Amino acid sequence: MELEFLGTGAGVPAKHRNVSGLALKLLDERNAIWLFDCGEGTQMQILRTNIKPRKIEKIFISHLHGDHIFGLPGLLSSRSFQGGEEPIELYGPSGLENYVRTSLQVTKTHLSYPLHFIELNEGVIFEDKQFMVECMLLEHGVESYGFRVKEADHEGMLQVDKLSKLGIPAGPIYGKLKKGQKVTLSDGQIVDGRDFVGESKKGRIVTIFGDTRYTSKSASFAKNSNVIVHESTFNKNEAKLAKAYFHSTTHQAATIAKEARAKKLMLTHISARYLAKEAKELEEEAREVFPNTQIAKDFDIVDIPFS
Template identity: 55%
Template sequence: MKLQFLGTGAGIPAKARNVTSIALKLLEEKGSIWLFDCGEATQHQILHTSIKPRRIDKVFITHLHGDHLYGLPGFLASRSFQGGETPLTVYGPKGISEYVRISLAVSQTYLKYELRVVEIEEGVILEDNDFIVEARTLEHGVTSFGYRIIEKDRPGKLDKDKLLQYGIKPGPIYKKIKDGEDLILDDGTVISSQNFLGPKIKGRIITILGDTRTCDAAKELAREAKVLVHEATFSEKEASIASEYFHSTTVQAAETAKKADVDCLLLTHISARYDQSLIDQLLQEAKAIFPNTYIAEDFSEFDI
């Protein structure tokens, strides 16, 4: 499981930072990639990575501001042109369905795959065999969601030595045991698969927030997360401006991470007013509160 940042800027594209988009790579877990926001030129950013658009089967839009949304119609079209034929689902606030429908209709874009658009509300918006995704409303100028991605606990490590002692050799049966199926030996003895599995592996939690002021919903979504992705549009020196425009500062993001007891904080959505010479200053502001903090750059990748 990896996070790769395709755009880490705020508001408008800049030379060093494109506007917001984040790829959650679940290639080992599900063979797919989930995209969080799709700012202008996201498809161009993808060209500089190993990401295959056809692998992206879910897009989660946090809110309907252009720097998080304008790249979506182009990406949807390009995915079709580049061999994407499997279904794709877009999740987002009320209005996302109309935006996608009109954009594709006016441009007369034909998709070779099934496109589903889901307008979400607070609560669990997705659950499958491996993950649960929850959404909560944050504090922004428009409806803005944060997402809590919860990996379900995984089966414990297979005790292969013990299996061999029982004369059970490697093969498809090992997967059945890993999936929790009991065994029936040749003499009719039934053996529980749990006898060959170690303790369950605790699932990871990833929290990705849309634009927001400091709020309780952000803390709840981030509670005990392995990774928290939080906007840090402004320096602590611009706290009043951040509040006026419904954004957060570096220090506010760090305080949320500390209160939520997360493992790692990744800051993104950095205002273009801060060039590279000021990035270390922003980082140190956050680190003073929450030491395990990093500022994401375009194309940077983090293992989870």
């Protein structure tokens, strides 16, 4: 499981930061990619990565501001031209379907695959045996959401090599041992399955916030996240501006990570006025509150290990 940042800038693209786009790469888990927001130029950013558009399975749109959706029609069109045939699920606020279908209709674009739209409401919006996705309404002046992706726990693996070395034959017996049961072999030997099952692994949690000003409920939503991705449009001294423009400061984002007991905080949605030195200062500000903070740059890849 990895995060790859395709755009880390705020409302206006800059030479060093494109507008919002983020890929959650689940290639080992389900051979798929989930995209979060799709600002203008996202497909051009993808061309500079190893991401294959045909592997994009779901797209989550936090809100309908242009810097988060203007790249969507183009990406969907190119995916079709490149031979994509698998359907895509698009999760977003009311109005997303109208925007996408109107764009495709006006440009006479015909896709080679179906689109399935899911309108966002707070709560669980997707769940299968591997993952659950919840969303929470934020404070941004327009309908804007945060997403919590929770992976199911991994059961311990049966240590087949260890069993083979002891001469324990493969077959239905392995299924019983995998369940931790005790099995009596033909020679009378009793084998305890618990001795041959590796440790289970706690599922990972990634919380990705759309644009928002500080709200205390965000920490509860992001509780125990392995990684939190949060906007940081303003520095620590600009709290009044951040509130007026429905955005967040470095200290506010870091406070959420600290209260959520997260393991890592990635700051994004960085204003174009912050260049390399100034962006580093934003990172240092956040670290005053939450030490394991990193300012995301376009094309950064963040591995999400098991705890």
